[in-house]
Amino acid sequence: QPSDEDLKRVTQTWQSDEEDEESDLPFRQITEMTILTVQLIVEFAKGLPGFSKISQSDQITLLKASSSEVMMLRVARRYDAASDSVLFANNKAYTRDNYRKAGMAYVIEDLLHFCRCMFAMGMDNVHFALLTAIVIFSDRPGLEQPSLVEEIQRYYLNTLRIYIINQNSASSRCAVIYGRILSVLTELRTLGTQNSNMCISLKLKNRKLPPFLEEIWDVAEVATTQPTVLPPTNPVVL
Secondary structure, eight states, rough: OOHHHHHHHHHHHHTTTTTTTEEEEEEEHHHHHHHHHHHHHHHHHHHHHGGSSSOHHHHHHHHHHHHHHHHHHHHHHTTEEEEEEEEEEEEEEEOOHHHHHHHHHTTTTHHHHHHHHHHHTTTOOOHHHHHHHHTTTOOOOOOOHHHHHHHHHHHHHHHHHHHHHHTTTTOOOHHHHHHHHHHHHHHHHHHHHHHHHHHHHEEEEOOOHHHHHHHHTHHHHHHOOOOOOOOOOOOOOO
């Protein structure tokens, strides 16, 4: 979770921006919380066993490629089924109406659908942590040592499998549970790609993204060469 100091700083920024247009403040709230979330993802990755074994170049490649996917997992963890909304780190619920005011009404249904599916799986914190590590250590274009990354990922895959076996007393359901959890990887890859496309779309619509997010998702470089506006897709959130 973000520190109290970080949350206080973001809240003060929101208060100072209250004179902005109605759609600007909700948009900035989402992007500011996104920055904090990505920073937490980076810190989490740095603390993972095996991360320090790979080169700095590969570390950067993995973080840039996985951060939006990991963010979707964090969104799912913060999903509140009772209100069908996402709770930000400051426990503020963001609903369909909030996304509408932020100019993101076209993305919220897909996001909430993913959250509902994850909620129905009943995953605990260990499942989420191991799945996050598996996502981070996934094969990505441009890796200098893909075999090393694959070896580290295999460690977390085996750890997840053993955890499921121990949790379910080695029942016949273990393979099914393991397969269901890993099936999330494919959907996350799709959501991550859609997230990148949406960032570019926002950029081309002159919705200013914070420089930190532009850099980690390479939005600035891509947007300067993109000739047409991309269709609406999934959001940058949390």
